[in-house]
Amino acid sequence: MGTDYKALKNGGFMRQTQKNNFSLRLKVVGGNLTAEQLVAIAEISKKYGDGYVHLTSRQGVEIPFIKLADVEAVKTELEAGGVNTGVCGPRVRTVTACQGSAICPSGCIDTYPLAVEISNRYFGQELPHKFKFGITGCMNNCLKAEENDLGIKGGYSVELVKENCTLCGVCVKACREGAITKTSEGLEIDKSKCNYCGRCAKSCPFNAWKGESGYLISFGGTFGNLIAKGEQFLPIIRNKEILFKVTDAALNFFAKYAKPSERFRVCIDRAGWDNFKKEMEDICNG
Amino acid sequence: MADYTIDETVDITDVVCPVTFVKAKVALEELEDGQVLSIRLNDGEPVQNVPRSIKEEGHQILKLIDNGDGTYNLVVKRITLEDQT
Numbered sequence A: 001m002g003t004d005y006k007a008l009k010n011g012g013f014m015r016q017t018q019k020n021n022f023s024l025r026l027k028v029v030g031g032n033l034t035a036e037q038l039v040a041i042a043e044i045s046k047k048y049g050d051g052y053v054h055l056t057s058r059q060g061v062e063i064p065f066i067k068l069a070d071v072e073a074v075k076t077e078l079e080a081g082g083v084n085t086g087v088c089g090p091r092v093r094t095v096t097a098c099q100g101s102a103i104c105p106s107g108c109i110d111t112y113p114l115a116v117e118i119s120n121r122y123f124g125q126e127l128p129h130k131f132k133f134g135i136t137g138c139m140n141n142c143l144k145a146e147e148n149d150l151g152i153k154g155g156y157s158v159e160l161v162k163e164n165c166t167l168c169g170v171c172v173k174a175c176r177e178g179a180i181t182k183t184s185e186g187l188e189i190d191k192s193k194c195n196y197c198g199r200c201a202k203s204c205p206f207n208a209w210k211g212e213s214g215y216l217i218s219f220g221g222t223f224g225n226l227i228a229k230g231e232q233f234l235p236i237i238r239n240k241e242i243l244f245k246v247t248d249a250a251l252n253f254f255a256k257y258a259k260p261s262e263r264f265r266v267c268i269d270r271a272g273w274d275n276f277k278k279e280m281e282d283i284c285n286g
Numbered sequence B: 001m002a003d004y005t006i007d008e009t010v011d012i013t014d015v016v017c018p019v020t021f022v023k024a025k026v027a028l029e030e031l032e033d034g035q036v037l038s039i040r041l042n043d044g045e046p047v048q049n050v051p052r053s054i055k056e057e058g059h060q061i062l063k064l065i066d067n068g069d070g071t072y073n074l075v076v077k078r079i080t081l082e083d084q085t
């Protein structure tokens, strides 16, 4: 009986150039690992691997040089150490995230809990091809949302609270989109220029902006053989329930219209962006 | 808003980010609580970012004045940490 390389690969064991050696992909959500997990990983890499780990481009951790004979033992020890194996193949992959508002002063959304929620909902789900989620806390886009099949970016929809404004002028300069101008009557805001970055609200010394967190979604990004930037066309989404309706619908669209082994981007290109946009917009409009 | 008198000035147009904020912060720390500092800063990144960093430190920004020559004066009142609620 031969080795089932496909099953091993699906379970995160990636075949190496060296026969019977595997680089084991671990499950990491939102780029965070606990100290206990790191210790377990370090011990396994020393005991079964070559004493080092590789950090992937998408916040993943791999332990190279795991021997075929040790696969089961490694799985058991990982589990005991609170570490799960990752996935490969045509399914939902590691959900990546920047540190977001819990840590970073620029953050507009709390990225880590959202990454956990998305990972719990979709991680490993089988699809026509791989599918990547990435979450970035604000317009600075440290996590590069648009590289992902589905990117989520935090934003603020802002409203001026006129009575608090002293016309100090700080926000006029803080806004990089030139959406705010100071006139003799007060501030003038050109909403068509606003990109929801929230810099006005974050910089105002007098709390004269009401900023409400929201999500900006980009679809169809891919940065491998084919390079394409995810497209953002929906207005900012203010609640998680709608966000999940949209992500559900996007995955359903992919499952329904894609040919086997076709990436989300290619699928949307072929099925037509107009159709796709309409489906997503209908969901947003209830 | 109540008027203010400027107690100290600092020019940060001769340094670049992130030293701009550091220089402003050091100047603020040399003041007494409630004293007012006027910071001269350049257009572009400094005027976009320094006010927010100073706000995040807990000080009270009073005004941003456009000098019309590509520089601005940011007027800040020093607030000590103990006074912040």
Ligand code: SF4
Pocket: A098, A099, A100, A101, A104, A105, A106, A107, A108, A136, A137, A138, A139, A140, A141, A142, A143
């Ligand atoms: S994207 Fe924004 S919130 Fe996330 S790390 Fe970068 S600056 Fe901070």
Ligand code: SF4
Pocket: A156, A158, A174, A175, A176, A177, A178, A179, A180, A193, A194, A195, A196, A197, A198, A199, A200, A201
């Ligand atoms: S949210 Fe950003 S783009 Fe919109 S008005 Fe405020 S600073 Fe300008």
Ligand code: SF4
Pocket: A164, A165, A166, A167, A168, A169, A170, A171, A172, A187, A203, A204, A205, A206, A207, A208, A209
């Ligand atoms: S920063 Fe705040 S107080 Fe100053 S002009 Fe803008 S809204 Fe008004």
